[in-house]
Amino acid sequence: MTPHQSPQFDPLDQYLDKTLSQTDRQRFESRLDQDDALNAEIRLQQRIDRSLRQWYEPKPSNGLLSRALTMTAARRAPKSKNRLFQLRPLAVAAAVAAMVLFGAWLIWPNTAMQSNVNGVINQPKMTLTAYYQQQLDAGFKPGWPCPPDYFKRVTAGRFDHALVMAETPPAGVEPLGVSDCRTISRKTLCMLAYIDKQPAMVFFDQVADDAGQTLDSSPGSSLSLHRAVLGEVVVYELSPWDQPRLIEMFSLPAPESESAR
Amino acid sequence: MDCAADQSGSIKRCLPREAEAIDFAAQLETSHRVLWVLAAGLAGRRELADDLVQDAVVAALGKLDQFTVDTNFTAWMAQIVRYTAMNRRRSERRRQMVSLEQAPIDSSAPTQRSEYNDDFESFHQNSRLPQDQPYFDDELTAGLNELSDVARACLLLRTVTELPYEQIARLLDIPQGTAMSHVHRSRQFLRQRLGQSNATSAKGKGLDQ
Numbered sequence: 247m248t249p250h251q252s253p254q255f256d257p258l259d260q261y262l263d264k265t266l267s268q269t270d271r272q273r274f275e276s277r278l279d280q281d282d283a284l285n286a287e288i289r290l291q292q293r294i295d296r297s298l299r300q301w302y303e304p305k306p307s308n309g310l311l312s313r314a315l316t317m318t319a320a321r322r323a324p325k326s327k328n329r330l331f332q333l334r335p336l337a338v339a340a341a342v343a344a345m346v347l348f349g350a351w352l353i354w355p356n357t358a359m360q361s362n363v364n365g366v367i368n369q370p371k372m373t374l375t376a377y378y379q380q381q382l383d384a385g386f387k388p389g390w391p392c393p394p395d396y397f398k399r400v401t402a403g404r405f406d407h408a409l410v411m412a413e414t415p416p417a418g419v420e421p422l423g424v425s426d427c428r429t430i431s432r433k434t435l436c437m438l439a440y441i442d443k444q445p446a447m448v449f450f451d452q453v454a455d456d457a458g459q460t461l462d463s464s465p466g467s468s469l470s471l472h473r474a475v476l477g478e479v480v481v482y483e484l485s486p487w488d489q490p491r492l493i494e495m496f497s498l499p500a501p502e503s504e505s506a507r
Numbered sequence: 508m509d510c511a512a513d514q515s516g517s518i519k520r521c522l523p524r525e526a527e528a529i530d531f532a533a534q535l536e537t538s539h540r541v542l543w544v545l546a547a548g549l550a551g552r553r554e555l556a557d558d559l560v561q562d563a564v565v566a567a568l569g570k571l572d573q574f575t576v577d578t579n580f581t582a583w584m585a586q587i588v589r590y591t592a593m594n595r596r597r598s599e600r601r602r603q604m605v606s607l608e609q610a611p612i613d614s615s616a617p618t619q620r621s622e623y624n625d626d627f628e629s630f631h632q633n634s635r636l637p638q639d640q641p642y643f644d645d646e647l648t649a650g651l652n653e654l655s656d657v658a659r660a661c662l663l664l665r666t667v668t669e670l671p672y673e674q675i676a677r678l679l680d681i682p683q684g685t686a687m688s689h690v691h692r693s694r695q696f697l698r699q700r701l702g703q704s705n706a707t708s709a710k711g712k713g714l715d716q
Binding site: 256259262263286287290291293294295297298299301302303304306307310311313314315317318459460461470471472473482 | 521531532535536539540543544547553556560561564565568569643644647662663665666667687690691694697698701702
């Protein structure tokens with residue numbers, strides 16, 4: 247047993263910590279060659295250390311932040327649900343009134359469509375999260391259907407750059423349609439979809455108009471937000487899933503298609 | 508760009524604005540290993556470390572406004588890990604007040620080793636592990652459990668992550684000398700315990716040390 251010393255000067259600890267000078271280390275190792283008890287202590291300590299390193303080496307932190315973000319939002323959700331429950335009659339009345347007004351715009355003669363667009367243009371911009379929540383509250387219904395050929399024409403016309411939408415969506419993905427949504431800019435197009443029966447949205451706009459989008463710290467933030475850039479178009483996917491599933495549906499057209507626009 | 512980079516490359520993951528400001532994701536990735544080992548030391552069990560770190564990250568996300576940019580992120584997170592561990596211990600103590608007394612660990616009792624009969628020598632014959640490894644592991648586990656949380660955390664941070672004593676002291680908010688003392692005494696304690704245990708098991712089974 248080594249004599250007890252202040253830990254800072256215990257040569258055994260210093261040897262284990264590799265803080266001995268070269269001279270002192272050589273001297274200590276000479277001692278080891280002659281002192282069986284000291285040698286046994288060192289070997290035992292090294293064996294202990296090997297076990298500790300094996301047992302306590304952590305795995306990579308995959309998904310840690312995602313899970314934490316989900317838990318953060320889940321802890322907020324009950325309060326917001328209670329608040330929403332109390333305001334429910336008012337919320338329902340407001341939603342009905344909004345839908346009646348929106349419907350009136352739609353059926354207004356001649357310039358109905360233009361009025362609709364102008365109405366959207368004149369609305370203040372919302373964050374992606376807030377818009378998503380608004381759509382959930384309103385029943386999550388798109389403005390109009392959007393088959394792939396229509397999507398290509400809309401993106402070409404709106405952003406001067408066409409995007410292609412896969413004919414067959416990925417497994418579990420159910421596109422519903424698109425809407426005008428003034429979020430990134432007044433030209434933002436958003437697609438509503440279900441991913442494994444959970445509502446999700448994709449937002450499209452020009453890269454040049456994107457000042458950067460982040461998740462709100464509001465009750466909707468149990469969501470994940472992913473960003474991709476396809477040519478000159480920025481694409482944001484907002485959904486309850488950790489991994490993006492909608493973005494992969496969209497791509498740039500082949501050069502031949504580009505010239506045919 | 509407001510979205511933090513993730514492993515996928517072209518598709519970027521976006522975080523709350525405050526987290527983006529301090530590059531929370533990257534800093535967490537860098538400090539995760541140290542925080543996990545700290546959590547394992549304070550909790551006393553590897554199995555609890557993941558949960559403890561996750562709870563600490565959740566708590567940190569709610570306190571982002573309290574973090575000053577360009578200060579030591581790992582030390583700040585370590586403080587949250589410590590508080591989270593402390594709160595957990597308090598909750599567990601409250602739950603255990605009515606129940607269970609654990610039998611003291613008796614290193615001479617063969618109860619944990621009844622499965623290891625005379626056949627285990629041949630079982631480990633072709634193994635590269637020392638033949639007394641199961642005994643060693645049991646005793647090391649028991650010894651670690653007898654250390655205080657802080658002492659165990661100091662020992663693991665030094666042994667596994669090889670952090671300098673100064674950093675260990677900062678993470679645990681203790682003087683550097685105290686951190687060194689914890690490591691020194693913990694090593695001594697474990698060597699004494701395992702040295703006695705090995706002698707006992709070697710006598711009992713006729714094994715060579």
